[in-house]
Amino acid sequence: MNSEKTKSPLRDKSYAFAIKIVKLSQSLVSDKKEFVLSKQVLRSGTAIGALIRESEFTASKADFINKLTVSLKEANETEYWLMLLYDTEYLIKEEFLQMQFECRELIAMLVSSIKTSKS
Numbered sequence: 001m002n003s004e005k006t007k008s009p010l011r012d013k014s015y016a017f018a019i020k021i022v023k024l025s026q027s028l029v030s031d032k033k034e035f036v037l038s039k040q041v042l043r044s045g046t047a048i049g050a051l052i053r054e055s056e057f058t059a060s061k062a063d064f065i066n067k068l069t070v071s072l073k074e075a076n077e078t079e080y081w082l083m084l085l086y087d088t089e090y091l092i093k094e095e096f097l098q099m100q101f102e103c104r105e106l107i108a109m110l111v112s113s114i115k116t117s118k119s
Contacts, residue, residue, distance in 0.1 A: 008052075008056075009109070010052055010106075010109050010113060011049070011052055011053065011056070013102070013105065013109065014048050014049030014052050014071075015049050017045065017048065017049065017102050017106060018045060018046045018049045018050075020099065020102070021041060021042060021045030021046055021078070021099075022042065022046065024038075024045075024091075024095075025038040025039070025041060025042035025045075028041075028085070028090060032090055034090055037084060037085055037090065040081050041078060041081035041082065041085065044074045044075075044078040045074075045078045045081075045103075047071070047074040048074045048075050048078065048106060051070050051071035051074065052067070052068070052071050054067050055067035055068050055071070061117065065114060065117050065118060068113055068114050069114060072107065072110040072111065072114065075103055075106050075107045075110060076107065078103050079100060079104065079107070082096060082099050082103060083100070
């Protein structure tokens with residue numbers, strides 16, 4: 001639905017978030033020797049932006065909404081993994097709060113985009 005040349009705050013924020021998720025996953029593996037949760041947060045955290053990018057070239061409005069809805073589910077799952085990593089002491093409070101804030105920001109943007117697309 002979006003042109004590649006169009007500025008997209010959602011696309012840009014989700015990409016920047018994915019970069020932070022990749023770095024977080026790398027840090028969890030190298031510094032904490034945590035392999036399972038790091039893969040989970042990596043998968044869901046990078047899927048958010050990938051699905052947003054997929055939505056840009058969908059064939060229909062329904063498919064566009066579906067891609068954003070799946071992205072929203074991945075964002076919600078990512079927040080779960082971040083909370084679990086924090087509660088199991090793999091993340092320090094500041095790191096967790098920053099990542100959670102960015103994840104919730106993406107969730108809010110996705111909810112808004114889905115609602116707008118449905119109207």
